Amino acid sequence: MLAAQLHADGVSAALAGLGGRLHDTVHLPLPADTAPERLLAAVAEAGAGLARASRRRILGFALALPNPVTEPDGTALAALHFDWPPGAPVAELFAAQVARADLGPRARGALPTAVANDANLAALAEHRHGAGRDARHLLLVTSGHRGVGGALVVDGRLHTGSSGLALEVGHLTVDPLGRPCACGNRGCLNAETDPEALFAAAKHRPDPGRPLLPQARELARDPAAADAVEHVVDRLGLGLAGLVNILNPDRIVLSGLHLDLLAAAPDRLAAVVAERCLWGRSGRVPIVPAQVAHAGLVGAAELAWEPCLDDPQAAMAP
Ligand SMILES: [Zn+2]
Known part of the structure; x- marks a missing residue:
């Protein structure tokens, strides 16, 4: 193939x-x-x-x-x-x-x-060959170079909605007064938890001569940027909690920059999700890093x- x-x-x-x-x-x-x-x-x-x-x-x-x-x-x-x-x-x-x-x-x-x-395809790959194996309701959330993507695999099949457009999680509002999003709103998960958002929170400018994602991944692991990481992690947690309340997944896989945010502040991210999930058990859903290169x-x-x-x-x- x-x-x-x-x-x-x-x-x-x-x-x-x-x-x-x-x-x-x-x-x-x-x-x-x-x-x-x-x-x-x-x-x-x-x-x-x-x-x-x-x-x-x-x-x-x-x-x-x-x-x-x-x-x-x-x-x-x-x-x-x-x-x-x-x-x-x-x-x-x-x-x-x-x-x-x-x-x-x-x-x-x-x-x-x-x-x-x-x-969607990354979620399929994680479900079959990576961190999502054996999950029955697998939620994947990721941020690559810009914006945030999501996908849901239910019993081994992608849930894509009536016309392929389900799980556009990037436009969940996580801060009504937040950064402007390309959709015209403010404070969407897209605009609050992607590489540009992390650089803005850290008040750093990325090197325009290098791709943004690897620079953001380095920044997420820099102890000097801990406050900015916590700011972005809190917003990611709000978004994940909203998704958990709606979808009740049994596993969440994070990839792209979100994988590094999870690595930098795993307890904080889990705590924000649990605090916002009123149903107890649903808030304790495992949040794990993606595994498939x-x-x-x-x-x-x-x-x-x-x-x-x-x-x-x-x-x-x-
Ligand atoms: Zn938006």
């Missing part, structure tokens, strides 16, 4: 086997032109290059995107990182670009393709495998 992930600052692609294993992986910067067709052509070519070099027959190709993706039509909403127009038909465009790509001498016919939100890619690989595992004979037909 081929799996790919679009990030705010680059493209990753990997050859993937069964069991969450990634083989050859490439990470490339974003092309100068991030219009949907151009960017998806770059993703298709990154995967096709791996396929040609491996000389393996590829059976499917799936892509993780850092924005909501509607179901079943596969349009991208609020793709703010790339300045895409609202409702870009990303599933259709990706399929067209993969169909044009040269997948090597063993390619046969049209390759099945799929696209989905990266937080490149979880978005691993989740995309799981998505790519689905049609093949559902009907192996059709997938392997010459």
Whole structure:
């Protein structure tokens, strides 16, 4: 299989086997032109290059995107990182670009393709291969380069709502007077607990020459930034408590910057969640760090495998 992930600052692609294993992986910067067709052509070519070099027959190709993706039509909403127009038909465009790509001498016919939100795919990866194994109601919350994503896996299946847009947890209000959010409101979890929020709380400016997330992860582990970490942890706790009261998960997995916030102040985070959960037991839900490296890619690989595992004979037909 081929799996790919679009990030705010680059493209990753990997050859993937069964069991969450990634083989050859490439990470490339974003092309100068991030219009949907151009960017998806770059993703298709990154995967096709791996396929040609491996000389393996590829059976499917799936892509993780850092924005909501509607179901079943596969349009991208609020793709703010790339300045895409609202409702870009990303599933259709990706399929067209993969169909044009040269997948090597063993390619046969049209390759099945799929696209989905990266937080959803990371949750799937954690449930099958990481910190979410055996959880029945697994809630994943993560902050990557900007904003906050969430996902819920119930009995092994993603809960994506009526049109793919469930668990957009980033717009939970955790401070009515807080920082402005891209949605037009103030104090959303997005704007209060992402890397920019941590830098603002610490009154530090990130180095513009380096990606934001690794700098924020370093800051979260810096004892000199303890007050800022506590400020952001308290807001993350408020958001998690709201989600726990609504969803009653049996495990919460945190990833991205939230993993580092958990590492820096685990007792404080658990205490804020417990204090805001009135039902006693629901507030004692285990909050654990994510375990899967490149979880978005691993989740995309799981998505790519689905049609093949559902009907192996059709997938392997010459
Ligand atoms: Zn918002």
